[in-house]
Amino acid sequence: MSKLHVTSRINGEPTEFLCEAQEVLLHTLRDTLGLTGTKEGCATGDCGACTVLLDGRPVCSCLVLAAETQDADVETIESMASAEGLHPLQQQFLEQAALQCGICTPGFLVAAKALLDENPDPTEEQARYYLAGNLCRCTGYDKIIRAVLDAARQIREQNREVESA
């Protein structure tokens, strides 16, 4: 069977790629497009290491067919920092040592961004439940949760400054 031709927007760029009908987005991102920041930890949707945003919603890219992204927006970890610098979540993860080995970090950052897009002022419990689909084996989550809550605070303050300016 010939491959499917898919056109989507990946990290804001119109992107065309060929994929097998049964191919999952995770493999297209990593193997076809070279976006290896998205990690495979289980391929069954249980660890969250492959989390990307699909039209703004966090999804496990191991559970999404690449062909489903036709005309869709896909955001991966590679688009989180900008030319101006790191996203506040990335900055807080660094300053608070919220990563040890770092393999789960891209998935956590993307999921945390989705959380803060949805809820700019989450409680600790809300953050813990929202991120319960992302496994980390190194940190015990303490520093991750603190980094997410502090990044939320920082973003709220930035937004207030923008509004009052």
Next chain:
Amino acid sequence: MTEQPPTFRWVGQRPVRPDGEDKVTGRAAFAADFTLPGLLQGAVLRSPHAHARIVRVDTSRALDVPGVKAVITAADFPDIPDELASNNGGPPDFQDLSDNIMARHKVLYEGHPVAAVAATSMEAARRGLAAIEVEYEVLPHVINVLDAMAEDAPVLHEDMRTKGIRPAPEQPSNIASRHEQLLGDPDSAMADADVVLQREFTTAPVHQGYIELHACTVRTNADGHADIWCSSQGQFMVRAYTARLLDMPLSKIRVFPLEIGGGFGGKTTIYLEPLALLLSRKSGRPVKMQMDRQEVFRASGPTSGSYITMKIAARRDGTITAVDGTLCYQAGAYAGSPVKLGCMTAFAPYDIPHSRLVGYDLVSNRPKAAAYRAPGAPMASFAAESLIDLLARELDMDPIELRLKNAATIGTQTAYGPKFREIGYVETLKAARNHPHLKEPLGPNQGRGIASGFWFNIGGQSSARVSINEDGTAVVTTANPDIGGSRASMAIMAAEVLGIDVAHVQPLIADTDSSAYSDLTGGSRVTFAIGMAVSEAAQHVVDILRERAALLWDVDVERVEWHDGRAESVVNGEQSRLSLKELAASSAKTGGPISHQATINAKGAGPGFATHICDVEVDPDTGYTKVLRYTAIQDVGRAIHPSYVEGQMQGGAAQGIGWALNEAYVYDDEGHLQNPGFLDYRMPVASDLPMLDTVIIEVPNPKHPFGVRGVGEVPIVPPLAAVANAIARATGKRFTDLPISPERIVGLK
């Protein structure tokens, strides 16, 4: 007069880790992120049986599958002669390791490899595997530790005669070895005691649970050289093991360490690299292999499950006089559980004059156990610390006071050999006693548990190079994978010695051809032993810089001092200074580039102790145990980068909580693993845990330039008993079998 603590500029600070930005932007390359042109995909055919004889393997049809370029079986592996089986007298046994990564005559567990293929795509590789015919003669199997010891148990290895028993048994069995550790006269002490308590304990095998799948890429050249890109806890380990298994000279293999996505001991051995190398050699193409998560569960790592009987004796005043116990550890399919380490660590925090601990290393039809954080210690400590909690209840003593009364301190004779020098166990107990956690009120169905733990920490062969760049910045090259922030601590120690800004120190992790040998990352040795090598190399660089300054000033080098990154001396009656930057810029005039490599066999590792406090609430209706509060207190000697020290303490605690409450390998009657995925093998998630409070105690290790002991192992030791002791106080029932999962608690009603 109290000694003033040393003041440091960088040690104890929390700079952003040098590799951090790569890891938050997705740029860091882990094992599976590496690729080469013309890459083939490798895949492994694995046994569907727990125990079977391999009658016939026919791979001829696999090569006919379009896209399949190479097939291998055990016939492609050289036999390892007896004289090359051991690793300089220690583990691993290379005959076993070879058999484990590719079964020869029998398969010994579900998931045991029997063949592998390389193909142009994963789909083609899978079709190739499906075309391989294997005829098995299925044999009776044995999974559980006590069943494996039974006289009529199916025997895994016909040549296994229990070591450590004299005369050697004539019949084969699944008991690989017996180990006895004796101190004093435990029988008499038991007879004279006021109180004797005895219990049986079991713990389930648990997996290290690293999120990164095992993966590697191998390219072989026509001249016989091979390049390996992989993640592991030691690139020199990968090189040595691969060379031994394939009968290759070390100089023909170069291993490039990629970022490691968690190991916890589970990546101190190899599974895929020799397979990929053989497939590459046969196909003439580079080959990438990656396990899927099911393969990781079925065929890599877990640590041993255990069955332990333990007895403790004490006087009425709380003095523990004797312990006596038997520890049976599952090694998996091949000998080599950490049962000896269990015996050594169980009661190490205490000064107990009489003890006898007997360990049995047992094989059964499970994947071969691999190291997991403080190997062997958590299970033994679970038994020991549960008994101490029971003793505190029996004697109506506070559990911290009982531990303080018996705590090991400087001069205490350990049961495993040495006398302790400077240690900080008492300090952890005193910090626990004064911690506000103990003042938090407890409600109905809530309980508080205390437990302590010990790990030796280790040194070993270590290398590090410090080189000064032309602009006065520095590169620190080491050969130990950074598994949890060690680049940051290496940079801090080098900056401290050199007296320059830590941001001007770039750490680098070298491949096997670019550095002198170094033992692998494990046993909590890196910050201690590699840190020692880094400090020594940096100190030598400082001495070179002083010599260069002496040359420029034309003074005796003894008159040149080094302060804050500058050479200082009185030259012609004037106080003169030359910065590192100036000395680096003038290096051409003073003797050339400035660099030093330190190679050491680090001695003097300082033992680590921890005390943990855990509060739980047990829901009697659902059986769910909620951890309400958790405090981990540990003597680390010196915290070089406190954030990553805390991170180790928190991560170890979380793993221990998972071990206590949920994690377990579950088998059906056929010997098939029932939960080889993260859905059913449930590790703690963010919503399962509270914030994990930490208290860092610093009783410096006098043998390390900054006082480092090591951090990573100890924190997984106390949580098993801390959780069980908390549940005992919340429910009034003592659980001696782990995990204490909801269905076992609901059974209380």
